[in-house]
Amino acid sequence: MKVTIKDIARAAGVSHPTVSKALNGSPGVSKAVRERIVSIAEQMNYIPNQAARRLADKKTQTIGLLWPKSEALFFHHLSLQIQQEAARRGLDVMISLADPPRGLRAFNEHFVDRIIFWSPPGWQPDMAFIKQKELFHGRMLLIGGGVLKGAHRIGIDRSGAIYEAVCYLAAKGHRRITFVGDSSDKQLGFTRGVLEQRLDYHEHYVIAAKEGDPFPEQRVAELLDSPDRPTAFIVDSQSYAFGLMKLFRDREIRMPGDYSLIVYDDIPEMERMEIPVTTVGPSIGKLAALALKIIAGKEGQGQDRLEDIEIKCELNVRKSTGRL
Incomplete structure (x- = not known):
């Protein structure tokens, strides 16, 4: 049976708004009461309702990846690197392999406010995507060469x-x-x-x-x-x-x-x-680090200006090439 805030409130002998404040770190609760409520929540294996929290503040600690349906290992390794970079910043990552309009709609429904979108050169948004983009209120970064008004961009030479x-x-x-x-x-x-x-x-x-x-x-x-x-x-x-x-x-x-x-x-x-x-x-590592630097920056800290960056590629010489 799932434990609720009301269950914790009954066990602690306080109101459920007090429990909510204590678990969310909000003011208005003494240190002793907060610690007691947190301890009871842990003992009862309480799992926070993240969906309810999103409904309250319309923000998440999540990055959405609009990713291509590709078996290429490059995308596998890049998504892993992005996940690792995000974890260092306390952020989670969700991946959508659906077509871009449908994936963006899903992220909108889950209030994801940071999106990294792999779009190749020459990509053009259709009307379905444009409609979902109008509903999106957050930061979007295009990687790969595509261009979209109001979005950051990382191109590849x-x-x-x-x-x-x-x-x-x-x-x-x-x-x-x-x-x-x-x-x-x-x-x-x-x-x-x-x-x-x-x-x-x-x-x-x-x-x-x-x-x-x-x-x-x-x-x-x-x-x-x-x-x-x-x-x-x-x-x-x-x-x-x-x-x-x-x-x-x-x-x-x-x-x-x-x-x-x-x-x-x-x-x-x-x-x-x-x-x-x-x-x-x-470089997959450098590309992921640059993407997170752009997409995870805080508003008002130099990240409001749209970035448009073209990165250079690197030659890594190994044994498959030789001199004639």
Whole structure:
């Protein structure tokens, strides 16, 4: 049977408003009475009604994550880092994997007043989201590249990341490099790197594949069998990296002896591979820390100004890349 404030009040011989004040740390209750009420509440295993408290003050100590329906390990590790950063500040984290309007509606219903929303470049809110945003009274932060009026923003320099990867491989003597990924800002960074470094170019050195598509194994296999095969690969996702490495194993191809490999997204799994993989991408720890600094700041302490930050990516050199 659930213990209520009235049960504690009867046991303590006081009114239930007095119990409420004592448990909430409100003034008007002596220290001795407060300590006695708290002790009785603990003995009776009283669990506070957080929903009622939210109804009273319309605030929570909770951050809501509007997260993509993705199996990418990057989002798993980033959400864990955000949770750890939030816990250090005494905040809880709720995650919604629903479509953004529905997730935002759920957070509104639970009075969540801090929201971190992963939105890719080019994302546009629909009318359902706009209506829920109008009902939202709190701080919202977009991560990933999307833009929303009245919200903080952290963008990621993905183009610069792939450009840096190309320059690194070029410095190691690689002239023929293949990029596997979607035709977005990452591919622009690849093209810029190839042109500036004056590298060899072949139409098959860009294998376009949209996010969520399976690894283009046949196209990569045909490239490996061609006379124009590259000496290095840059892939823009973990799924493509795992697909490429499986193809390498099936063909007994060695890294970096036969091919060098750089993967976008510095997830811990890349460092734990049999051949640790060189990565380029945003630091998950730094991204989480920056997000919490923005979203958890107190009003009136310099956090009212909307932040618009573009973070640089980091190249982490490991054993999957070598010199020709």
